[in-house]
Amino acid sequence: MRVPSRSVSSPLLVALLGLSGVAAGSAAAAPSPGAESAKDRIYPTIGNGGYDVQHYDLALDYRPAAKRLSGTATITARATQDLSRFTLDYAGPAVSAVTVDGRPAPVLRVRRTRKLRITPPVPITSGAPFVVAVTYAGRPRPTSTAGPDEGFIPTRRGAVVTSEPVGAKTWFPGNDVPFDKAAYTLRMTVPRGLDVVGNGVLRSKVPGATGTTFTWVEDQPLSTYLMTANVGRFRVSTSTGPGGIPIYDAVAPAAAEQTREEGGIAAQPDILAVFSKRFGAYPFTTSGSTVFDEPALGFALENQSRPTYSSAPDASTVAHELAHQWFGDAVTLRRWSDIWLNEGFATWAQWYYDAHRKYYFPTRANLRGVLRIEDRAFWNVAPAAPRSRAELFDGAVYFRGAATLEALRGRIGDARFTTLLRRWYAEHRAAPTTTRQFTALAEEVAGRDLTPFFRAWLYAHRKPAKRFR
Ligand SMILES: [Zn+2]
Structure with a gap:
């Protein structure tokens, strides 16, 4: 539940949007539109400034035979500036109504950037909570920005919901960036005989005239891409x-x-x-x-x-x-280009668990296996500096990322490495993270400068030299 420190529109953006300027020396700024981007390098259109989402209530109905998703998403947020208008990321079915704090609000669908641009009937004061309700119905269409389908994927008898990185907007409006975490309630009605599986706890399963309504509650804040609503038998x-x-x-x-x-x-x-x-x-x-x-x-x-x-x-x-x-x-990403913090770590943990299952400790063998890769294309991808969406989930992000951690373990010793992982988790859960924060913590735990090591492993478009292995 956090927004980037930059939340007020830049002067350039204000000028571009044709807003009336604030008189120089004026004590209180006039309400202004929230930024329409979180400035993610890989996904420049995602994210919205001016507010911080606290909770999503998704009251939906899904009919697999007609592939029809309908309902209302109710978003509770807190303004982080005086807001004259704001945007939500959205690429779902047709919208029929939007309200802000219970009153109808004009909405413009901006297809190019996949946004709903909403003007509240009265400006929202910085710090104030507000509630946006968006009602929509139609056929959801998954998107594909980094390879496989993302979002709400209709299947023969149900739906698979898998939204990484930016597919959440295909089934509900929101602030579709990893770092604006919020609690969620999913209330989904499906034809009798089908099940809905969400995040967190199943609170109730209630039969009704049109089907069965499942209520799932996850009160530990989560990123939009990690919210799900799987439907099937x-x-x-x-x-x-x-x-x-x-x-x-x-x-x-x-x-x-x-x-x-x-x-x-x-x-x-x-x-x-x-x-x-x-x-x-x-x-x-x-x-x-x-x-x-x-x-x-x-x-x-x-x-x-x-x-x-x-x-x-x-x-x-x-x-x-x-x-x-x-x-x-x-531990959550601040931006998608740091995805190795997710995938390198999960892959290293996978090696560690595999080793545990066999009751020995050959994570080192996996590092040697990665170093045997001769393919130039593999080493051309730098885990902490992906240059495109295609590189975001490249094998190198996983395997070179994990090899980075294993090489680090070899360099600083298993005890310090364990301390590093434990501190990274314990100290960085509360706020979004970046690679720089991780490398800084590694240097603190190691008690020495690791700049050349991390440059070779995370940022260079070639295989690390022998002295870093
Ligand atoms: Zn993964």
């Missing part, structure tokens, strides 16, 4: 993890046998215990999974407290997604 099972964490698993019947064979879902309590010991206590109050039988989608995503798998996962894949609960979900 599932076999639900519940169990208890280490420390009494309730685990809620929903597995598509057609994936049930393979899920048993792969063993990843059954390994969750062990994985949570291993990571809690290594990184610090599990960040959330619930855990679990949704497993689809949609192998063609070919993804796994670390949706907060309840990762989604397109098909039955093995233990290594589950370890990766559960590691993200610490690194990616609890």
Whole structure:
């Protein structure tokens, strides 16, 4: 629940938008539009200034046969400037009404930047809470900005919701940046016989005239891309993890046998215990999974407290997604170009868990494996400096990112490395993070300058020289 420190429109933006200027020397600035971008280098149109979202209430109805999503998203936010108008990221079905604090508000849909530009009936005062309700209906269409489909993906009998990085706007309006975390309530009605699996805790499941309404509540703030609303037929099972964490698993019947064979879902309590010991206590109050039988989608995503798998996962894949609960979900990105802080860490944790399962410690072997890669294209991608959306989820971000951590472990020793991971998690959960913050903490823990090491591993478009391995 945070916005960037820069939240007031720049003079240039004010000029571009043709606003009346404020008289020089005037004590109080007139209300002005919130910025229409968070200035993310890879996704320059995402994010909105002037407010901080506190809560999303998504009251939706989904009809798989017609692929029709309808309902109202109610967003509670707090203004961080005097606002004459503001925007929400949105690329979903047609909007029929918008209200601000219960009063109808004019809205302009800006297709080029995928925004709703909303003018409240009266300006909103800096610091004041306000409530925006957006009503919409129609066929949701996933987007594709970094490879696979993102967002609300209709399937034959339901829907898969997997929104990283910027697909959340395909199914609800909001501030679609990782760092404006908010609590969420999902109230979704689907035809009888189908299930809805969201984040957090299932509060109720109520049959009604038009179907069954599922209410899911996640009161630990989460990023928009980590919110989910999976729809399908599932076999639900519940169990208890280490420390009494309730685990809620929903597995598509057609994936049930393979899920048993792969063993990843059954390994969750062990994985949570291993990571809690290594990184610090599990960040959330619930855990679990949704497993689809949609192998063609070919993804796994670390949706907060309840990762989604397109098909039955093995233990290594589950370890990766559960590691993200610490690194990616609890510790959050400030901007997408630092994605290695999520993927490098989750991949290293996956190596660590694989090693644990075999009762020895060969994470070093994975580093040697990465260093054996001779492909110039692989080493041309710098994990902390992706140049395009295509590079954002390149294999190098995962494997060179993880190799960076393993090489660092070799350089500073296992004890200091463990301290570093634990402090990174404990001290950086509260606010969005950047690579610079991580490298600064690493130098503090190591007690020495690591600039050449990190430059070679994270920023150079070539294989690190031998002295850094
Ligand atoms: Zn990942």
